[in-house]
Amino acid sequence: MINPLDNIRIVLVGTLYTGNVGSSCRAMANMGIRHLRLAAPNLQNSWDEGERLAVHATDIMNSREEYPSLEEAVKDCVAVVGTTAREGLYRQHSKTPRESAPDLLSLAQTGPVAIVFGREDKGLLNEEIAQCTHLLRIPVSEGYTSINLSQAVLITTYELFTASGTYLPPKEKAPPAPQAQKAQLIKNWSKMLIETGFMKEEQTDHFMQGFQRVFSRGVFSKDDAALMLGVARQVSWAIKNQREI
Amino acid sequence: MINPLDNIRIVLVGTLYTGNVGSSCRAMANMGIRHLRLAAPNLQNSWDEGERLAVHATDIMNSREEYPSLEEAVKDCVAVVGTTAREGLYRQHSKTPRESAPDLLSLAQTGPVAIVFGREDKGLLNEEIAQCTHLLRIPVSEGYTSINLSQAVLITTYELFTASGTYLPPKEKAPPAPQAQKAQLIKNWSKMLIETGFMKEEQTDHFMQGFQRVFSRGVFSKDDAALMLGVARQVSWAIKNQREI
Numbered sequence: 001m002i003n004p005l006d007n008i009r010i011v012l013v014g015t016l017y018t019g020n021v022g023s024s025c026r027a028m029a030n031m032g033i034r035h036l037r038l039a040a041p042n043l044q045n046s047w048d049e050g051e052r053l054a055v056h057a058t059d060i061m062n063s064r065e066e067y068p069s070l071e072e073a074v075k076d077c078v079a080v081v082g083t084t085a086r087e088g089l090y091r092q093h094s095k096t097p098r099e100s101a102p103d104l105l106s107l108a109q110t111g112p113v114a115i116v117f118g119r120e121d122k123g124l125l126n127e128e129i130a131q132c133t134h135l136l137r138i139p140v141s142e143g144y145t146s147i148n149l150s151q152a153v154l155i156t157t158y159e160l161f162t163a164s165g166t167y168l169p170p171k172e173k174a175p176p177a178p179q180a181q182k183a184q185l186i187k188n189w190s191k192m193l194i195e196t197g198f199m200k201e202e203q204t205d206h207f208m209q210g211f212q213r214v215f216s217r218g219v220f221s222k223d224d225a226a227l228m229l230g231v232a233r234q235v236s237w238a239i240k241n242q243r244e245i
Numbered sequence: 246m247i248n249p250l251d252n253i254r255i256v257l258v259g260t261l262y263t264g265n266v267g268s269s270c271r272a273m274a275n276m277g278i279r280h281l282r283l284a285a286p287n288l289q290n291s292w293d294e295g296e297r298l299a300v301h302a303t304d305i306m307n308s309r310e311e312y313p314s315l316e317e318a319v320k321d322c323v324a325v326v327g328t329t330a331r332e333g334l335y336r337q338h339s340k341t342p343r344e345s346a347p348d349l350l351s352l353a354q355t356g357p358v359a360i361v362f363g364r365e366d367k368g369l370l371n372e373e374i375a376q377c378t379h380l381l382r383i384p385v386s387e388g389y390t391s392i393n394l395s396q397a398v399l400i401t402t403y404e405l406f407t408a409s410g411t412y413l414p415p416k417e418k419a420p421p422a423p424q425a426q427k428a429q430l431i432k433n434w435s436k437m438l439i440e441t442g443f444m445k446e447e448q449t450d451h452f453m454q455g456f457q458r459v460f461s462r463g464v465f466s467k468d469d470a471a472l473m474l475g476v477a478r479q480v481s482w483a484i485k486n487q488r489e490i
Contacts, residue, residue: 032386141277
């Protein structure tokens with residue numbers, strides 16, 4: 001049986017300081033999670049500080065994988081879980097790490113699950129949030145909602161670690177849709193919805209977040225994604241050919 | 246009614262680095278806890294690093310109280326709660342922060358409760374453990390049990406904060422779709438999918454089972470149903486009018 005923690009990928013997007021990478025690696029090691037990915041890192045200082053703060057977790061830091069974008073970093077993942085500490089647009093359907101941990105561990109039984117953390121200064125951008133199949137909101141006091149990056153990593157991995165003793169294996173038979181297929185689905189649906197006049201191109205981010213929500217309820221399988229891709233293909237064809245029975 | 250978080254005292258014993266004090270202050274602020282005490286601090290560097298890492302929690306750092314010993318630091322407290330991440334002597338009766346949080350908050354309704362954190366390099370000494378009325382063991386992976394001081398403060402205060410009920414987890418705003426709306430959705434989608442040529446009328450039962458499955462993952466809200474109904478309406482319209490942008 002797979003240890004679902006081995007399938008968790010911690011993805012740091014646009015990180016500025018190596019110290020936060022190092023502290024995050026130590027937090028990951030404390031919580032039994034070992035795979036780190038950096039997406040479009042924007043590091044402003046040398047790795048010395050990262051190594052100092054990683055302490056005995058430098059092996060995690062040194063075996064990190066780097067990608068030019070979030071999209072590239074999560075291609076193989078069956079779920080892409082954005083994290084935020086703030087309320088905001090599109091974030092009404094976020095859950096807490098504690099609520100979500102059992103579901104995320106079930107998903108991690110089926111394939112890699114990305115937990116995504118944004119930049120120190122401005123978090124995740126809206127177009128990055130739009131790529132996420134799930135959103136977590138870390139509970140913080142209204143008095144001070146800005147949480148340090150490695151502290152956010154700690155709380156999230158701590159909830160996964162403590163829940164990992166009690167998770168229930170998934171029941172779904174069809175394999176979950178990988179992120180690349182879901183990205184294709186969102187892309188093709190966007191195109192189709194613009195063609196039909198359902199939305200204007202500039203409304204894409206807004207509307208597609210709604211469809212992301214619909215397509216991320218529970219496990220969304222490969223078969224589900226294939227079905228919805230088929231709809232988009234056929235609608236696009238029918239509009240061009242004005243086919244009616 | 247007293248907010249029990251106002252009666253929590255975070256007590257750092259023999260701390261070596263101001264950076265850990267600053268990071269702890271930020272963690273405390275994130276979790277709505279504001280009273281810091283240093284017992285026998287042994288600081289090896291200037292407060293510059295502490296201020297840098299406290300960010301907007303310097304008020305907590307600057308209003309800290311200092312005491313020559315743990316004994317002096319906890320004199321007014323109704324409970325003294327030692328923390329550790331390791332198993333060891335005297336530590337068999339420790340509980341997790343999550344198990345203990347409700348009891349500690351009840352105690353904090355009656356007077357100050359000290360949560361005590363040891364030195365970066367060797368934790369709490371046995372004579373300090375002996376002064377504690379309660380012991381918490383922070384859950385960590387056996388692979389790497391040494392947790393950073395401010396990370397230990399974060400997990401402990403996070404458990405108190407989430408147990409205090411001052412944090413309300415985000416709930417789905419939109420109510421779940423009633424069955425009649427879902428039936429309408431299936432009916433309108435059937436019509437649309439036949440119009441586009443996606444399926445033939447006699448295939449309706451077969452295909453609509455698949456869409457039922459997609460529309461029944463987790464909670465499918467009224468907003469979700471309204472969104473998908475809007476798609477069907479617009480596609481039907483577009484096919485009749487062969488609209489393309």
